Amino acid sequence: MAEENANQNRGGFTTREALFYHETIRPGKLEIVATKPMTSQRDLSLAYSPGVAAPVEAIAADASLAARYTAKANLVAVISNGTAILGLGNLGALASKPVMEGKAVLFKRFADVDSIDIELDTEDPEAFINAVALMEPTFGGINLEDIKAPECFIIEAALRERMKIPVMHDDQHGTAIITAAGLLNACYLTDRKIEDVKVVVNGAGAAAIACTALIKAMGVRHENVIMCDRSGPITPGRDGVDQWKSAHAVATDATTLEEALKGADIFLGLSAAGALKPEWVAEMADKPIIFAMANPTPEIMPDEAKAVRPDAIIATGRSDFPNQVNNVLGFPFIFRGALDVQATTINEEMKVAAATAIAELARERVPEEVASAYGKNQKFGTDYIIPAPFDPRLIEVVSSAVAKAAMDSGVAKAPIADLDEYRHQLKSRLNPTTAVLTGVYNEAKANPKRMVFAEAEEEVVLRAAIQFRDFGYGTPILVGRTKAVMDKLHQLSVSDPGSFEIQNSADSEYVPAMVDYLYKRLQRRGYTERDVRRMVNQERNVFAALLVALGHGDGLISGVTRTYAQTVREVNLVLDKKPDALPFGIHMMIGKNHTTFLADTTINERPNSEELAYIAKETAAVARRMGHEPRVAFLSYSTFGNPSGQWLSNIRDAVAILDRDGCDFEYEGEMAPDAALNPRVMSLYPFSRLSAPANVLIMPGLQSANLSAKLLRELGSNTTIGPMLIGMEKPVQIVPMTAAAPDVLTLAVLSSAGVVG
Ligand SMILES: NC(=O)C1=CN([C@@H]2O[C@H](COP(=O)(O)OP(=O)(O)OC[C@H]3O[C@@H](n4cnc5c(N)ncnc54)[C@H](OP(=O)(O)O)[C@@H]3O)[C@@H](O)[C@H]2O)C=CC1
Ligand SMILES: CC(=O)C(=O)O
Ligand SMILES: [Mg+2]
Known part of the structure; x- marks a missing residue:
């Protein structure tokens, strides 16, 4: 790689950095993670032979059980042949793999949809269709990607016809949904009526044709849209125009993009880098709306457009400028909703529902997570016409709108009875804290x-x-x-x-x-x-x-x-502890499938047995108030006396105090963390009084407690809440100096709800 290429600026980073990102840790952006343990002979027997025969026979007898016993129902294939990789052109199936891996990762990150990329080395639509159709047993949905027009239209139509799972060409419909949402809001902000706007679409491929069809379905008048390809405006009877382009042909005197743009309200670019010149933008109507959506380099850079038209609303497909109009806002959530109701297809009603939900969401107050992620305050307006991809509300709002539309339009095989509960599940899906803290x-x-x-x-x-x-x-x-x-x-x-x-x-x-x-x-x-x-x-x-x-x-x-x-x-100096109380701190660790409370992580350096017993009881009470049946483990380096040591009597005495006091929760100790948390190690101690892994861990001293909490925060994948201060006469919470706004809010709410304090 020549040095100047390596250092080419690609929007906040260099080519070298982008390549390093893809190469490092392990090549690519994806790996497969098993959902079940595979550590013993028994696991092997269950997962493979002979255990696997049970679900095989069940599915052979009833195909719908595949959703219950396999990953199919949550698995989407991202499939391309690389004929239109972003706006980079036809670079072949293999070269499209980084984009397809990327889309698979976005499915997981934004909507917890499992996804795998598949690159098919063919430009023959028939071969492509056959290959994909044969994969129906594997997947819950098919996301077609970066396949050029017009083949993409033939491929998608045939697969929708042949397959009974949702098939969507994302560059068409994902893009159309987001574009429609953005345009609705841009028109709203500039006081335009959708039926009056004059639109110039540059590009007449997969994305452009689908976007144009959807905005027309939402009210833009056919005669108000001039579509251009590389040869200029598409007019009735023009030579070399296929059936998909000719559906959008209109009579116009304009013979070039430049002429078409005179007085236009909206430029919709789904074509190629640099296709729009600043001097043409200057000729557009007041407050022009410019969606320069070619990736990775837009039809015009936002600063060039702003320089000639400061009154413009400008959107691109990129994350490094305001107003990212990109199908990443759509496909994860659309498939999430479709999969959850086992929709047989993704129909117009579901698309319009998604577009409307996204448009409406942008007008609501932006949550703190988004403000933090983007480092500035975002508010509905010309630089924020559409939500940002990291907006955690998207999954709840868009997926539930899509699921509802699927049910209302009769394509849901598994309708959802309680949509409020479904929205709650969606919220919790990416953020287990939500589920834990909703009450x-x-x-x-x-x-x-x-x-x-x-x-x-x-x-x-x-x-x-x-x-x-x-x-x-x-x-x-x-x-x-x-x-x-x-x-x-x-x-x-x-x-x-x-x-x-x-x-x-x-x-x-x-x-x-x-x-x-x-x-x-x-x-x-x-x-x-x-x-x-x-x-x-x-x-x-x-x-x-x-x-x-x-x-x-x-x-x-x-x-x-x-x-x-x-x-x-x-x-x-001002407030006392509660009478007879011992102030102490709890950290709560929230993982995907479990919540664990750790105490005392902040105050008492060497608690004695009475103090340990007190901390255990109070922490168990907090766990219970937060909806967890407490199972308390008194942790140590030693498990039931092995190895022996001089620090164990404190812990044993604390257990004896709980015995004496007759507590109504499970507790046990002294025990090492594996004996408290790992079922296999727990089974070595059949006399242990814990019926399942512990969820309240009482640490022997401040050193180990505080270190564990901080190590888990830094090295673990759990979300950490706390420290929560217990035992003051009035609700007082002290956040760490590094706390972000959501941490402060969470502790304020926990305190105000009387759960801790
Ligand atoms: N922001 C987003 O979310 C998305 C952006 N896109 C972007 O849209 C663009 C097109 O993608 P897609 O539709 O999948 O690809 P296609 O290959 O299906 O279509 C490309 C279209 O662009 C036209 N085109 C290329 N260069 C020019 C030019 N200089 N002037 C006018 N028209 C031109 C082609 O014209 P002709 O027919 O004459 O060859 C063709 O109609 C890409 O840049 C892609 O990155 C796509 C999907 C989503
Ligand atoms: C975003 C996208 O799908 C594209 O540019 O092709
Ligand atoms: Mg694409």
């Missing part, structure tokens, strides 16, 4: 509290506070300098900043009472009134805790500007 969120909403956000000048905290209010969890009280907080609220495009309660120690009416209260509390602990006044005025944790102590707020959240220990110290 807590609902509890918070049912009984909204006033939560003091002690560090409201910090953006992560402010974002969390805004969501706390907007999602109806309660009322945030923002502690900070009034102007600094107001400026940040404006920067975050909050429409009603004046409606937030801001508490500023410089002018709060509560200060005299606070000083009075705190002085009484601290005067015999070495503090003068002047010390106290200074702390109230200058220490935001002290001021915030006083708001709670004096009843102006129900709970407190802090931690991003001070270390954990310092924040605890400042809060303790």
